[in-house]
Structure formats: C-alpha cells, structure tokens
Amino acid sequence: MPGSPHISLQRNSVRAVMLKVLAALVPGVIVHAWVFGPGIWVSLLVCTAFAYLFEALALAMRNLPLKPFLTDGSVLVTAWLLALSMPTLLPWWIYAVGMLIAVLVAKHLYGGLGQNLFNPAMVGYAALIVSFPMYMNLWPAPVSVASHTPNLMEAFDLVFAGQGAVSPDAYTAATPMDAVRAHVRAGGRAEEIARESFKLIGKETLVLTYLLGGVLLLATRVITWHIPVAFLAGVTVTAGVLYGLDPARYADPLFHLVTGSTMLGAFFILTDPVSASGTPRGKLIYAGLAGFITVLIRTYGNYPDGVAFSVLLMNMAVPFIDAHTQPRVFGEARGRRGGS
Amino acid sequence: MSAARGRKLYTFPGGVHPEEHKAESAGRPIAAMPLLPLYVVPLRQHIGEPARPVVQVGQQVLRGQMIGAPQGYVSVGVHAPTSGRVVAVEPRPVPHPSGLKDLCVVIEADGEDRAIDMTPLDWHRMDPSALRNRLREMGLAGLGGAVFPSFIKLNPGARRQIPILILNGAECEPWITCDDRLMRERASEILIGAAIMRHMLGAEQVLVGIEDNKPEAIACMTAAAVGSDVEVVPVPTVYPAGGGKQLTYTLTGRVTPSRGLSTDVGVQMFNVGTAYSLYRAVTFGEPLLSRIVTVTGHVASPGNFEVRLGTPVADLLAAAGGERPQATGRVVGGPMMGFELHDTAAPVTKAVNCILVKNAQLFPEPPPPMPCIRCGECARACPVELQPFELYWYAHHRDFGKTQAYHLFDCIECGCCSYVCPSHIPLVDFYRFAKSEIWAREREKQAADQARARHEFRTFRLEREKQEKAEKLAKKAAERLESGAVAAEDPEAARKKAILAAAIEKAKKAKEAVQPKNVDNLPAEVQREIAAIEARRRGGADEPEAAATARTTPNP
Ligand code: SF4
Ligand code: SF4
Numbered sequence: 001m002p003g004s005p006h007i008s009l010q011r012n013s014v015r016a017v018m019l020k021v022l023a024a025l026v027p028g029v030i031v032h033a034w035v036f037g038p039g040i041w042v043s044l045l046v047c048t049a050f051a052y053l054f055e056a057l058a059l060a061m062r063n064l065p066l067k068p069f070l071t072d073g074s075v076l077v078t079a080w081l082l083a084l085s086m087p088t089l090l091p092w093w094i095y096a097v098g099m100l101i102a103v104l105v106a107k108h109l110y111g112g113l114g115q116n117l118f119n120p121a122m123v124g125y126a127a128l129i130v131s132f133p134m135y136m137n138l139w140p141a142p143v144s145v146a147s148h149t150p151n152l153m154e155a156f157d158l159v160f161a162g163q164g165a166v167s168p169d170a171y172t173a174a175t176p177m178d179a180v181r182a183h184v185r186a187g188g189r190a191e192e193i194a195r196e197s198f199k200l201i202g203k204e205t206l207v208l209t210y211l212l213g214g215v216l217l218l219a220t221r222v223i224t225w226h227i228p229v230a231f232l233a234g235v236t237v238t239a240g241v242l243y244g245l246d247p248a249r250y251a252d253p254l255f256h257l258v259t260g261s262t263m264l265g266a267f268f269i270l271t272d273p274v275s276a277s278g279t280p281r282g283k284l285i286y287a288g289l290a291g292f293i294t295v296l297i298r299t300y301g302n303y304p305d306g307v308a309f310s311v312l313l314m315n316m317a318v319p320f321i322d323a324h325t326q327p328r329v330f331g332e333a334r335g336r337r338g339g340s
Numbered sequence: 341m342s343a344a345r346g347r348k349l350y351t352f353p354g355g356v357h358p359e360e361h362k363a364e365s366a367g368r369p370i371a372a373m374p375l376l377p378l379y380v381v382p383l384r385q386h387i388g389e390p391a392r393p394v395v396q397v398g399q400q401v402l403r404g405q406m407i408g409a410p411q412g413y414v415s416v417g418v419h420a421p422t423s424g425r426v427v428a429v430e431p432r433p434v435p436h437p438s439g440l441k442d443l444c445v446v447i448e449a450d451g452e453d454r455a456i457d458m459t460p461l462d463w464h465r466m467d468p469s470a471l472r473n474r475l476r477e478m479g480l481a482g483l484g485g486a487v488f489p490s491f492i493k494l495n496p497g498a499r500r501q502i503p504i505l506i507l508n509g510a511e512c513e514p515w516i517t518c519d520d521r522l523m524r525e526r527a528s529e530i531l532i533g534a535a536i537m538r539h540m541l542g543a544e545q546v547l548v549g550i551e552d553n554k555p556e557a558i559a560c561m562t563a564a565a566v567g568s569d570v571e572v573v574p575v576p577t578v579y580p581a582g583g584g585k586q587l588t589y590t591l592t593g594r595v596t597p598s599r600g601l602s603t604d605v606g607v608q609m610f611n612v613g614t615a616y617s618l619y620r621a622v623t624f625g626e627p628l629l630s631r632i633v634t635v636t637g638h639v640a641s642p643g644n645f646e647v648r649l650g651t652p653v654a655d656l657l658a659a660a661g662g663e664r665p666q667a668t669g670r671v672v673g674g675p676m677m678g679f680e681l682h683d684t685a686a687p688v689t690k691a692v693n694c695i696l697v698k699n700a701q702l703f704p705e706p707p708p709p710m711p712c713i714r715c716g717e718c719a720r721a722c723p724v725e726l727q728p729f730e731l732y733w734y735a736h737h738r739d740f741g742k743t744q745a746y747h748l749f750d751c752i753e754c755g756c757c758s759y760v761c762p763s764h765i766p767l768v769d770f771y772r773f774a775k776s777e778i779w780a781r782e783r784e785k786q787a788a789d790q791a792r793a794r795h796e797f798r799t800f801r802l803e804r805e806k807q808e809k810a811e812k813l814a815k816k817a818a819e820r821l822e823s824g825a826v827a828a829e830d831p832e833a834a835r836k837k838a839i840l841a842a843a844i845e846k847a848k849k850a851k852e853a854v855q856p857k858n859v860d861n862l863p864a865e866v867q868r869e870i871a872a873i874e875a876r877r878r879g880g881a882d883e884p885e886a887a888a889t890a891r892t893t894p895n896p
Contacts, residue, residue: 008759012764013763329725
C-alpha cells in the first residue's frame, strides 16, 4: 500500500518534460532549414525513424513494456539533438549508425532511461566523427553562399540514393572553425576570417533561435540558469583570455559564442538532466569546465567542433562533482539565512 | 498593536501549491456529535510510552475519569469521553498506517454523560512543575498531528525562558479546515490558552501564523488580539508553511538547526487547537476529551465536528451524511502527509485532524512510476533543501549509510518531492523504508552491545567468584597456620583484588553506557522519530521496491 502523498501533480510527466524540450527545439529546426536548406528535414526524419526502431528493439530485448517507454519522448530528443549536431545530406546509414550507438550503447547498455552516464546523442556524434571523419566534415554551406542548395527532393536522393548528379562541392563548405584554423596555419590573422565568416554565414539567426528556445526552457522550468550561464561564461572567458594573449592567432569570444554547437550545447545538450550534474554548484563547475574544454578542443584540436567531446568528458566527472557539491540542507547553515 | 503591520517575513526554500479544497468543509460551523452508545479509547494516542490502563472490565467510569495513566516520562493520561461501563480492555483497530490493532478501553455509554468533579487550575499561582504535572495527567498533547506531550514542551527547562511563542494556525495541508473553523469560532479562548503558555514559557513575544488563504480566521484572531500584544501574522499560502521549522523561519528568520529543535533558537510552537485545549484544561479543569475533526472529500455533507476522543470513524462519517457512492478509500490527515485508514471501526484519537474520503476523480491512481531522470524538480520543491533523487537512489540500492550522509533524517516526509516528480516515483515511501531499516539496525546493534556487555560481566563475575574462593581458602589456610605471622598481607592477592575492582567498575560502566534508559535526555524530535518509526516498523512500511520499482527498473 503506497503511503503519502496521496496526490501528485498529474500534469508533470517525463513525456511532458521531453515535449517541452522538443517544442523549444522547433524554432531552431525551422531556422536551420531556412539557413542551410531543407536537408535538415531529411536527417531529422531518418534519425527519428532509427531512434524508434532501436528503442523498440532494446526494450524488447530487455523485456520492458513498449508503451510507456516509447511514448516518453526521450528517444526523440536524442534523435533531434544528434540530427542538429551533424551535417545534413549524409548517406542514411551514417545517421543509422549514430542512432544505433546513441540508443543501444549509450542509453540501453547503461540501463536505459535515467541511467546513462553519457549524453546519448553526443556519444553517437563522437563515434561517428571518429569512424567517418570525412563524412562528418561535409558541412552544408549556408544557402546565402552555396552555389547550389539541394531542394527537398534532391535531399532525399542524396540521403537515400547516394551522391547522384550533384557534387558535394556545390553545397558543402568548410566550417568557420576549420576556416579560421586553416587561415591561421597559412599565416593569416584569425580575426579576419572569423569576422568574415560570421558575416557571410548569417547564422546569427540560428544562434538567436536556440537562445530563444533556451529561454523557453528556463521559463517553463525545465532547466535552471546554472548550466547555460556557466557554459557560455566558460567559453567566453577562455576564448577571451586566448584572444587577449594573441588576437592574431585566436578567434575572439563572440566568434566562439555564435559558431558550432555553442548555443545548442548550452541550452539543450549540456542540460540533459540524466547525464548532467544535479547540484547547483556542481552544475556551475560541470558547465564552466565544459566551456573551457570546448574552446581548447576547437583551438588546438582538429575536430570541427569541441562541444561533444567536452560534454562527454564532463559527463564522466559528474559523479565526482556531485558527490563533492552537495548543497547544505536547511538548518545546516550556521547563522541566519538571507531572505524576504 | 495586534495588527501585523510591517513584520518582515522570510521565504523558506521549496514548497508546492496543491489544490486547496478548503471551501468544501470550511463553510459550516463546527457541529456537535450526538452521544454514541460505544466509545473505543486507545491508550496510545500520543508520542512516547502508551498510557497504562487503570480500569477493569465491568467498572463504571465518569466523563473525564482517567482510564489510562501516563507511564514513563514521555507519556500523558487518557480519559473516559463519557460516563458508562468498561466493557473491554483489548486490542482494537486504531488509526495507524500499519493497520494493526492496539490496546483500547471500550466504554459502553450509559447515556447520562456524568462527569467527574473538575476543578479549574489556578495557573497564575500554581507551582510551574505542579501545573505541568496536572497537564500531563489531563492528557494534553499537540493536536496538530504530532501529538507530543504538551507538558514537556511547556517546560522552559534550563533556559528558564523561551523568548518567542508561536501559535501555528497555518493549516497548510489541503482539505483540512479544523483549525480554520476553531480560529473563526473560538479565537478568544485560543488566546487565553496562548496567554497561559506564554506565562509558563516566560515568552516575551507571541506570534500567530495563519496562511493568507484564511482571511476570516485572520480577521477573527486579529479582533480577539486587540488590546494585547499578540501579533497575528498572515503568511503566504505555500505547502508546507505550517511545518515547524518552516513557520519558525517564515515568522522570525530563525533557522532551526538540522536535527535540532526550535527551542534551540528560542522559539516554541503550538498548534492553535492545543492552545484551545489548554484553555479548557485550565479554565474548567477538563482533561483532553474531544477535538475538532474535519470530515471532507467524497462525503454527503462535509464539515467540521467536535468529536469525543474514542468516537469510531464510522460514526463520524455518518454524522457527515455518510460516504457517497463509489468512494475509493479514506485518508487520516491531509492528502500530503496523511495515511490510509483500513478500518472505519478505528476511533478518532488526539492525532486525527481530518478524515478525507477519496474518489477516483479527486484522487486518481498515480500513473505507473518511470525511472528517475534526475530532472531536479524534487530538489527544487524540497523545503529542507535535500537532494531527494540522490536519497532515492541510495535508499533504492539499500545503501543506508549514504542515505544518512545525504541527510535522510532531515527529511520531514512532507511529500513535496513525490508531488512534483514527473516520473511519479513514490519517493517518500523509499525514505520511510530507509528510515525504518536504519532504526531496526540501530536497535539490533544496541541489543548486540548489551549482549556483549552481559557476557563480559559474566566473565568478570566468574573470575571474581574464583578469586573469592581462592581467597577464602587462603584465609582458612592462614587461620589454620595459627601462627598468624605469615599471610597477613599477601601483596599478590591485594593486586588481584584491585584489578578485579577496576574490572567490575568497568563492566558496570559499560552496562550503564549501553542502556540509555532515560529517554528524556533525547531531544523531542528524536523521540518523535523513534516512536514514529518504531510504530511503522511494527507493520507499516513495506519495502517499496516491490510495489513501485519492480515495474520501472527491471534490469538492475
Ligand atoms: S523529480 Fe523525480 S525524476 Fe526528477 S530528479 Fe526527482 S526523483 Fe528524479
Ligand atoms: S519528503 Fe523529504 S525529501 Fe521530499 S520534499 Fe519533503 S523533506 Fe524533502
């Protein structure tokens, strides 16, 4: 016989939480399609389909009821985050492999919903970038600069039937991050290319949309301010210090804030509650360090972006961080508390 | 200066806003109950040692006559609710989460309702300890639900003075309105009770905290306080505003230490109903015989009733027009902290403030629990700033040491965490389970320590007997020698004797140490915990794993 309380907030559910996250992602998806072309719809579709396939498979293998877990929405969030972190217009099986690793390995091998140590979408992403670096570098060029942006039909063709008539050169471009690194290696000044690529891409709209989605999550209390603020601060401070040391070699903080997955990471990826720190102070440490590592990987590594690896590294540190940042309980504090 | 103008209020962390449902029962005045043919009076109605029955089957009793005498320090008397004949002293169903029976005195009313001679207490002039002793015999215990003996809380102890007295009229649990009605209808009497409390505690300041969803009660109490310096303070409506530590903080900004008492920060708190019963006890010399109970939910005519202690719940429900069709169960207390009542034959006790009848619309079956997603909703709702999901994790994995490191015993079981949890995990069940397991282990350890001490003492005793025998033999031998010159002082024997004496002393000490019998040394809250947990242990807390998580985490 279950005891008290005898009532609960019925409108709260795992599904409601996940749906809020998805809803907050929708503006980002739409703007993504506007900036980079309709390819994102295809990759979202492919990721979603394989997400449900693998989730159902895992549940069946683990003898779990399908309905509550297939409808909880968590696997959909994983699918969307992976799709939004990856280049569009890649062959379908790349997305399939990513989802396989995200769902079967990162989620269910660790015990399923709520048990995963690592963010499943980022595990999928990391596995892909290590296994298929060439594909993962095929970033679509923004519509504004591409010589040709595949339409929806062409996008389907590209994803399901291979390259076809259109050469990747026509619709892909080096990421700004790569451009800066190449430019610096060639003896140029980082800021030249950084400023330029930022202007060219015009993807500040996308960044602002993710920011808007983040504010939505904050307003609906799905996330707290700690992680986004600490992460963006970590990125800004680290990039700022480097930039201060040598503006010729390092991109400025603003560049880091608006490129890659910084905003998506700050509000949607690092905030995955299962794999993030669960204490207020822990969240600050976890996200702050992730911001720091992100900039280091971007600056010194060869990957297109540093968010995924920094998230995974910090996921690993969460149990340690949480154990050492337990908040003081009410009454444990000496002296009076502030209040009003 | 009775208005609460400008008092700075403090906001405690967390809290939730469940639907209030106060209107159902708050509208009607407190109704009297007809005299019933039968009353079932449990001897354990308070925290601490149950009262000891002092009547026999067949004996005639009068209203107010003591039928259970306090035994031990933390205990109070129990009294006959009406005149009649004792027909049984036996275990009967009682309102308790375990659903087990407990010793009750069953009284068949004679319908005359004759009372003992009651003499008012001259509280101004009485010796404080004599006054407290009278209150102990008269059965006064906290009516807010904790039923801690009032005479103990009215003892300022070594401090000689407790500067702030708080009357708790917050009544933050949804559905319950008994304090609301009492404050509306008997405000002056409550304040007389408060004046007596203030006198006994030497308090300088009296505050009455009432949630601002009870404007009528606030108005009545404020009106009654005119001309005194009692401050009636509306506090924001947020559950659990009426929790002891929460209300203390809201009103004074003083933080009761973790595992400590509000008296540690100079505050003593009583429920308004307790103040009212103190008023009756002192003014009329009347023991605690009745209390106000809310009957609400899925009943024909919800309301508040003045109920004699020992009234079977079935009769009380009948007074409220009976349960409506398709009732799905009854809760004793409120929906956040109350417990399921298994048998309506169980009587109303000092702890019963509400009978809440459930139906499927108002109290739907909770959805099946999902795994914890560490979303932190529970932590944000927890008024004690615990990390409920960590507690749950460790309780679930039976790592009880860790649950204690994560402050399990600071949990007040308010239910806020379970209430908000999107995974609908019965978190509080897990905390109750962990607490009862820990207490059980503690008791086992204590028993083992005692056994070891006994064993050691026995070894010492055998050793001593051997020694004494040897000494006797030596003495005899010496006497036989008769010369008397040799064995007058045997240094070896003297040394052994000294060792032995020390050993015996040590054994005695060890024995004392492992038998801390004087419970009065423990802080009241700890005692409360012990008692509550002990009670649950006796059958209440099932291991929640089976019920809840088997469905959710089948792959540990
Ligand atoms: S509210 Fe429930 S799901 Fe969320 S962290 Fe707490 S226990 Fe876990
Ligand atoms: S029941 Fe315990 S853990 Fe849960 S909110 Fe209340 S005090 Fe916190």
